[in-house]
Amino acid sequence: MTSKSFVQEAEIRVLGLCVSKLLHYIWYNFFSIALLAKGIKMKTHTLLMPLDMHLHLRDGVMLENIAPLTAYSFSGALVMPNLVPPVSTLDDIKAYKQRIMAAVPNDYFEPYMTLFYKNYDKAFLESVADSITAIKLYPAGITTNSEGGVSSFDIEEMRLTLQTMSDLNIPLCVHGETDGFVMDREAEFMTIYELLATNFPKLKIIMEHITTKAAVDMLEKHENLYATITVHHLLITLDDVVGGMMKPHLFCKPIAKRPEDMQALLSVALEAHPKVMFGSDSAPHPQHKKESCGCAAGVFTAPIALQLLCELFEAHGKLDNLQAFVSDNAQNIYGICAEFKEITLEKRPFIVPENYSGVVPMYAGETISWAIESVD
Amino acid sequence: MTSKSFVQEAEIRVLGLCVSKLLHYIWYNFFSIALLAKGIKMKTHTLLMPLDMHLHLRDGVMLENIAPLTAYSFSGALVMPNLVPPVSTLDDIKAYKQRIMAAVPNDYFEPYMTLFYKNYDKAFLESVADSITAIKLYPAGITTNSEGGVSSFDIEEMRLTLQTMSDLNIPLCVHGETDGFVMDREAEFMTIYELLATNFPKLKIIMEHITTKAAVDMLEKHENLYATITVHHLLITLDDVVGGMMKPHLFCKPIAKRPEDMQALLSVALEAHPKVMFGSDSAPHPQHKKESCGCAAGVFTAPIALQLLCELFEAHGKLDNLQAFVSDNAQNIYGICAEFKEITLEKRPFIVPENYSGVVPMYAGETISWAIESVD
Numbered sequence: 144m145t146s147k148s149f150v151q152e153a154e155i156r157v158l159g160l161c162v163s164k165l166l167h168y169i170w171y172n173f174f175s176i177a178l179l180a181k182g183i184k185m186k187t188h189t190l191l192m193p194l195d196m197h198l199h200l201r202d203g204v205m206l207e208n209i210a211p212l213t214a215y216s217f218s219g220a221l222v223m224p225n226l227v228p229p230v231s232t233l234d235d236i237k238a239y240k241q242r243i244m245a246a247v248p249n250d251y252f253e254p255y256m257t258l259f260y261k262n263y264d265k266a267f268l269e270s271v272a273d274s275i276t277a278i279k280l281y282p283a284g285i286t287t288n289s290e291g292g293v294s295s296f297d298i299e300e301m302r303l304t305l306q307t308m309s310d311l312n313i314p315l316c317v318h319g320e321t322d323g324f325v326m327d328r329e330a331e332f333m334t335i336y337e338l339l340a341t342n343f344p345k346l347k348i349i350m351e352h353i354t355t356k357a358a359v360d361m362l363e364k365h366e367n368l369y370a371t372i373t374v375h376h377l378l379i380t381l382d383d384v385v386g387g388m389m390k391p392h393l394f395c396k397p398i399a400k401r402p403e404d405m406q407a408l409l410s411v412a413l414e415a416h417p418k419v420m421f422g423s424d425s426a427p428h429p430q431h432k433k434e435s436c437g438c439a440a441g442v443f444t445a446p447i448a449l450q451l452l453c454e455l456f457e458a459h460g461k462l463d464n465l466q467a468f469v470s471d472n473a474q475n476i477y478g479i480c481a482e483f484k485e486i487t488l489e490k491r492p493f494i495v496p497e498n499y500s501g502v503v504p505m506y507a508g509e510t511i512s513w514a515i516e517s518v519d
Numbered sequence: 520m521t522s523k524s525f526v527q528e529a530e531i532r533v534l535g536l537c538v539s540k541l542l543h544y545i546w547y548n549f550f551s552i553a554l555l556a557k558g559i560k561m562k563t564h565t566l567l568m569p570l571d572m573h574l575h576l577r578d579g580v581m582l583e584n585i586a587p588l589t590a591y592s593f594s595g596a597l598v599m600p601n602l603v604p605p606v607s608t609l610d611d612i613k614a615y616k617q618r619i620m621a622a623v624p625n626d627y628f629e630p631y632m633t634l635f636y637k638n639y640d641k642a643f644l645e646s647v648a649d650s651i652t653a654i655k656l657y658p659a660g661i662t663t664n665s666e667g668g669v670s671s672f673d674i675e676e677m678r679l680t681l682q683t684m685s686d687l688n689i690p691l692c693v694h695g696e697t698d699g700f701v702m703d704r705e706a707e708f709m710t711i712y713e714l715l716a717t718n719f720p721k722l723k724i725i726m727e728h729i730t731t732k733a734a735v736d737m738l739e740k741h742e743n744l745y746a747t748i749t750v751h752h753l754l755i756t757l758d759d760v761v762g763g764m765m766k767p768h769l770f771c772k773p774i775a776k777r778p779e780d781m782q783a784l785l786s787v788a789l790e791a792h793p794k795v796m797f798g799s800d801s802a803p804h805p806q807h808k809k810e811s812c813g814c815a816a817g818v819f820t821a822p823i824a825l826q827l828l829c830e831l832f833e834a835h836g837k838l839d840n841l842q843a844f845v846s847d848n849a850q851n852i853y854g855i856c857a858e859f860k861e862i863t864l865e866k867r868p869f870i871v872p873e874n875y876s877g878v879v880p881m882y883a884g885e886t887i888s889w890a891i892e893s894v895d
Contacts, residue, residue: 324762388815388816389765402700436766438766
């Protein structure tokens with residue numbers, strides 16, 4: 144399928160799903176004309192219904208502290224299920240969603256729920272299908288709280304689950320890393336993506352937080368492969384993590400790779416390739432767990448992601464593509480209709496806070512060039 | 520020159536320099552026979568006159584805390600000159616050596632002094648030749664306190680200094696990294712080593728703390744290229760630094776590389792290739808400068824280096840080669856005669872201290888399998 148026909152088909156599907164979205168778009172077009180005149184002196188940019196399609200909200204006090212930051216500026220987020228224990232029953236899903244909603248009482252915000260991948264039977268999958276947006280697969284032990292993940296990719300063992308997911312149109316989100324050498328893990332995983340994509344050609348498979356040219360190249364090879372890209376992997380390479388001083392707040396899994404990998408990610412993100420969408424992989428850890436003798440993996444970007452994306456897309460003269468990258472593509476790929484929310488960003492210096500409730504964000508204390516002006 | 524003829528020539532040179540060393544060797548051979556019987560039950564290994572040919576001792580309180588740890592178990596160490604300001608005058612050298620000696624009053628220990636590379640004139644080099652063992656070249660800004668280093672490798676600008684060093688038989692120690700991508704920096708520097716080695720064929724050039732197969736391969740290409748290897752680069756790859764939790768106490772420059780690079784280093788270290796010698800690059804930083812939002816580069820191994828080397832060489836069945844790697848090769852390459860010191864290590868569990876005066880060593884709190892039994 145070509146990208147063009149893909150977009151057309153996807154857009155028709157979404158329009159069918161949600162007429163109110165069309166009205167929002169019409170309204171947005173009128174609004175943008177008004178903004179244009181205003182923007183000449185204000186340098187503003189408006190995003191509608193931004194979505195973060197890969198987010199860690201954790202639980203308990205951390206959830207309460209962190210969820211409002213995303214709910215403030217995003218319409219919704221795909222919430223990862225790697226709690227301890229992982230989200231793996233219908234009760235887990237409903238209860239976690241309730242806790243998230245309780246943490247963000249004053250915002251229009253949709254947590255798109257995910258289930259932790261295990262081999263589930265058909266009856267169970269049918270029972271949860273309406274309550275989840277996707278199922279998230281972790282190789283066992285590959286990242287934070289993933290110990291109960293998949294330890295071997297035996298397609299026959301996984302066939303019942305994956306075929307049922309395909310039949311029920313439940314997308315599979317995958318943390319695609321082997322347990323090999325840290326710089327090779329994602330590229331090595333491409334053979335597993337090929338195996339999944341060819342065995343389940345109707346299953347939507349999202350290659351999560353891709354970091355390599357190898358993964359970008361895969362997008363064109365299989366119709367049913369999609370990808371999320373973080374903002375930090377569009378901005379940093381391994382050089383930023385360990386090339387000067389070592390930076391624990393830029394340490395994540397998958398680790399940032401080589402310059403040519405970042406360029407490949409930029410090439411599809413800046414063009415808002417219809418098979419890629421924004422997923423922050425924002426992952427909060429308390430400061431003492433980052434600045435320690437064994438630093439936890441995760442970059443915390445949730446409260447500054449849209450600002451950084453504006454800065455990046457503007458620097459490349461691609462601001463017009465940001466709407467698709469942060470919302471439209473995701474709605475098309477997942478066939479979801481986001482809660483209406485309008486975020487206006489303004490081009491003015493913004494000093495990133497040193498921490499948010501004890502969690503140090505990317506670029507803490509540094510000045511970035513866009514700030515959130517208003518949320519409606 | 521073949522390795523064999525190289526060894527013969529080097530040994531003759533050293534014997535000429537130092538008859539007392541020959542006596543030590545004879546004594547050591549008798550002693551080792553006695554130990555053999557003893558060792559069957561005790562599992563001991565004795566090293567004579569170990570040398571650390573790349574060491575950071577810093578200054579002030581840190582020097583006072585750290586220098587005794589090396590002086591306890593090593594006969595001598597090549598002391599790096601990257602203080603603030605760097606060691607670059609005869610007075611600097613003499614004063615720094617005095618401060619080092621004052622910090623280790625109760626040990627037989629020789630600090631082999633180095634001068635910070637700049638373009639010096641002939642008269643100056645002649646005036647310092649007897650007070651230094653080598654001159655250390657840093658590319659500008661490439662590592663801790665290297666801001667005053669070489670910013671461009673213009674051979675004609677450097678010719679007078681390097682040719683005079685060659686004439687005076689002053690070895691050139693080089694931190695061989697470009698300012699490129701962190702995983703490529705050392706390999707990219709090989710062209711500069713080639714330039715130096717071919718333009719000054721009589722100048723002894725030490726490729727310091729090599730971390731790559733590319734550098735190992737260079738040893739055979741130019742007669743006047745030598746290398747130091749740290750113990751940590753024989754034990755870790757980038758996987759150990761950022762493959763699981765991020766480990767600031769394993770972060771150093773050059774960064775640990777790929778598994779195939781570590782294998783190449785092991786191949787020459789375990790065989791005690793006559794052109795390689797042990798240099799710990801042990802670099803102390805206070806704990807708060809390692810476990811922080813910007814972690815300083817340097818692994819602190821000085822107090823456990825010999826124990827780790829025993830463990831490693833024994834695991835590979837190469838304990839017999841350790842004496843050459845930690846002492847003989849260095850004496851041959853530099854033409855020095857080390858202070859007599861005999862270190863007996865015993866194979867028994869040793870828990871690495873959590874810190875030494877606030878500096879966290881490699882493997883802090885972990886158990887290694889060799890300990891220092893006695894020092895004579």
